[in-house]
Amino acid sequence: MLELSKTMKLDDGALVERAKSGDRTAFSQLVARHEDVVYRVCFRVLGSREDAEDAAQEAFVRAYKKLDGFEGRSSFKTWMVRLSMNVSLNERSKRKGTLPEAPMPAPAPDPERELLASEAAARVHGALQEIQPNHRAAISLRDLEGLSYKEVGESLDIAEGTARVWAHRGRAKLREALSE
């Protein structure tokens, strides 16, 4: 616990350095900080909570193995989003042709707003599954995660201008899918 409390206040860069030198507690802190965004990204690409968990776990395991290659040119979060996207899109292409299960809205404690959010989310997730993966990825990061086009580009390993085009074209396809 002493080790954990020491790492609580460190920023991601410092935690990465500690994790590189073998401190697994530091890596656990990174997992704790970014598990939700990694899981969300996987869920939005794969459309199933079970598959999203497998992919998110795999993304963190790959991150641990590749930690020495992380040079800090982008933020750790962006790097993790990129890994999560790669794992999810690969998984998705492996089972191309199989339809994802209908996304399960998260159980809402009650308020009407949460109900509306989960209904909207179910509609959006359903429509997202109908558009091509690169467009889906760009929309998920830009319009659902709120990343800048620069961050979207870094996350998908593409130029900022390409990220912009993918988002624009994806939105057009999403509009069509939602109006069907």
Add this chain to the structure above:
Amino acid sequence: MSVEELLAAYATGELEGEERERVESALEESPRLRSELEQYEAMFVLLAAAAEEEVKAPKGFRGRVERRVAIVAYLGAATNALDDLAGAYGRAILYYLRLV
């Protein structure tokens, strides 16, 4: 990009300068584009609501990742130790054992 492709970006307020003017003048002349713009506006309301949905990693997720990472770390350490002891032959044995 075509005006149709720029409409969504216009709806979110992302466009500036020449692109914005191009879309605005096209909108003035085309009821179809105005209707598409309304659909985009509705879509962004839906996206904003979807973005608010609480999607969190499941309970116990971190523990499961930690266990997998511990195995990776252990295997890495074992590979290095065996490599020191028996070189490539030892590495081959470990590789074989992992497959069993």
